[in-house]
Amino acid sequence: MRIRPSSLTARALAAVGLAALGTASLAGAGPASAATGNAHHGVKPIHQGVHPLASSNTLKVGSSATQGVVSPTPKVYLVFWGSQWSSDPAGVAPDLQNLFKGLYGSQDTWGTILSQYCEGVAKGTSNCGTKGTHVVHPTSTPLAGTWFDNTAATPANATAAQLAAEAVKAAGHFGNTTQSPNLNAQYVIVSPTGAHPDGFPSSGFCAWHDYTTSSYGNLAYTNLPYVPDTGVDGCTTLTDGRALSGIESTETHEYAETVTDTWPSIGWNGGGGEIGDECENLDAFVPLSTGSFDLQGLWSNSAAKCVTHG
Numbered sequence: 001m002r003i004r005p006s007s008l009t010a011r012a013l014a015a016v017g018l019a020a021l022g023t024a025s026l027a028g029a030g031p032a033s034a035a036t037g038n039a040h041h042g043v044k045p046i047h048q049g050v051h052p053l054a055s056s057n058t059l060k061v062g063s064s065a066t067q068g069v070v071s072p073t074p075k076v077y078l079v080f081w082g083s084q085w086s087s088d089p090a091g092v093a094p095d096l097q098n099l100f101k102g103l104y105g106s107q108d109t110w111g112t113i114l115s116q117y118c119e120g121v122a123k124g125t126s127n128c129g130t131k132g133t134h135v136v137h138p139t140s141t142p143l144a145g146t147w148f149d150n151t152a153a154t155p156a157n158a159t160a161a162q163l164a165a166e167a168v169k170a171a172g173h174f175g176n177t178t179q180s181p182n183l184n185a186q187y188v189i190v191s192p193t194g195a196h197p198d199g200f201p202s203s204g205f206c207a208w209h210d211y212t213t214s215s216y217g218n219l220a221y222t223n224l225p226y227v228p229d230t231g232v233d234g235c236t237t238l239t240d241g242r243a244l245s246g247i248e249s250t251e252t253h254e255y256a257e258t259v260t261d262t263w264p265s266i267g268w269n270g271g272g273g274e275i276g277d278e279c280e281n282l283d284a285f286v287p288l289s290t291g292s293f294d295l296q297g298l299w300s301n302s303a304a305k306c307v308t309h310g
Contacts, residue, residue, distance in 0.1 A: 056271030057278050059117070059260075059301055061125045068211075068218060068263035069119030071184045072133050075144035076100050076255065079170045082154025084192035090228035090243040092190065097146055099248060102288030104138035110252070110286055112137050112310030113298045117260045117268050117275075126301055135259055144185070145174045158197040160223070163189050164212035167221035171214070179217030186258045187221040188251065193229055200225040206235035206250040211263045220262050222254045236294055237283045245294035249283050252276075253296045275299050279306035 063069055078100070080093055103111055118132035128134060147170060155162055167187040176182050186209075191197045198208075200223075209222040227235050227247035235246035253276035260275045261267030272278040275298045282297030286308065297306040 057299060058126050059268040059270040059275060059299060061121060061123060061268055063266035064121065064123045065266055066120040067183055069267045070117055070135050071259045071262050073136050073184045074142045074259050075185045076142050077145045077170055077174055077185060077187045079166060079187055079189050080148045081166055081189050082192050083150040084153055085148055085150060087193060089193060092226060092228065092247055095244045096251060097143065098290040099293050100143035101141045102290030104141050107289050109309040110295045113300050113307060114256060114259050115310065116302050147173055154191055154195055156195060160198055163197060163223050164221065167212055167219050168214045171216045171219055177216050182217045182219050187219060188224050189221055190224045191226055193226045195226060197223050197225050201230055207254050209254045209258045218263055220258050222258065224251055237281055238285065238294055248294040249296045256298050270299065282306045282308065284308040
């Protein structure tokens, strides 16, 4: 499942307000045309779901393919979409950059959870062992690029197609114009405060990820709304009063799911969904070299439970 549900309260929803009717027209998306690879389905309710920690949650690979199952060497491209980013009241942009700048090396024991998953093994595999091509724990920051695309305002109510087109535009901006670099790239399309991408927040999600086809190959991308607009403690199980905890929890959920199910849904899924869906009820405040962040728990086949460290 690709949708991260929100823990919005009625007070937070009222504070955000309903999205204005209509969508802004999309400027040209560059030389590649975007078309969503799959429909968004499996939407969860607004409340956090509870997944039983049972064998049915074990993740299994959905395809024997050698591409698009996982991202062996993950590269993250943060795209702060729209001229509205001149206003960032919660400090989302520097926070997300610092999160990914610290998500590597020996101090990052959360990211090591992903190393047990691989591609190029038989469909239905649940234990890669030494077979296949495994996700490699980064030895340097996975943040490969940051772009403030302020050429125009982001649509007030961006559609999934417009989000996909922005991912294609970003791939061109970063020079990833063939399939090869896009086997490991994920484009995180971060919308500004006050925007309602794909109906956020009334659509009942915190974020989702998907892939789109283009002349640059298949591109993995995330729709990451301005989660602090949900209010303090929205989209996280922590109640620490931090405005940024929810977006950190949400983005680490989506990052891990994109790494282990890069082109949904041929990657790793279980009885409770993808690696992050399994563990929505587990968050931990984890120190990295660049600060401490709210990282969401992930399902570990080797531990047979949700964990926050490998």
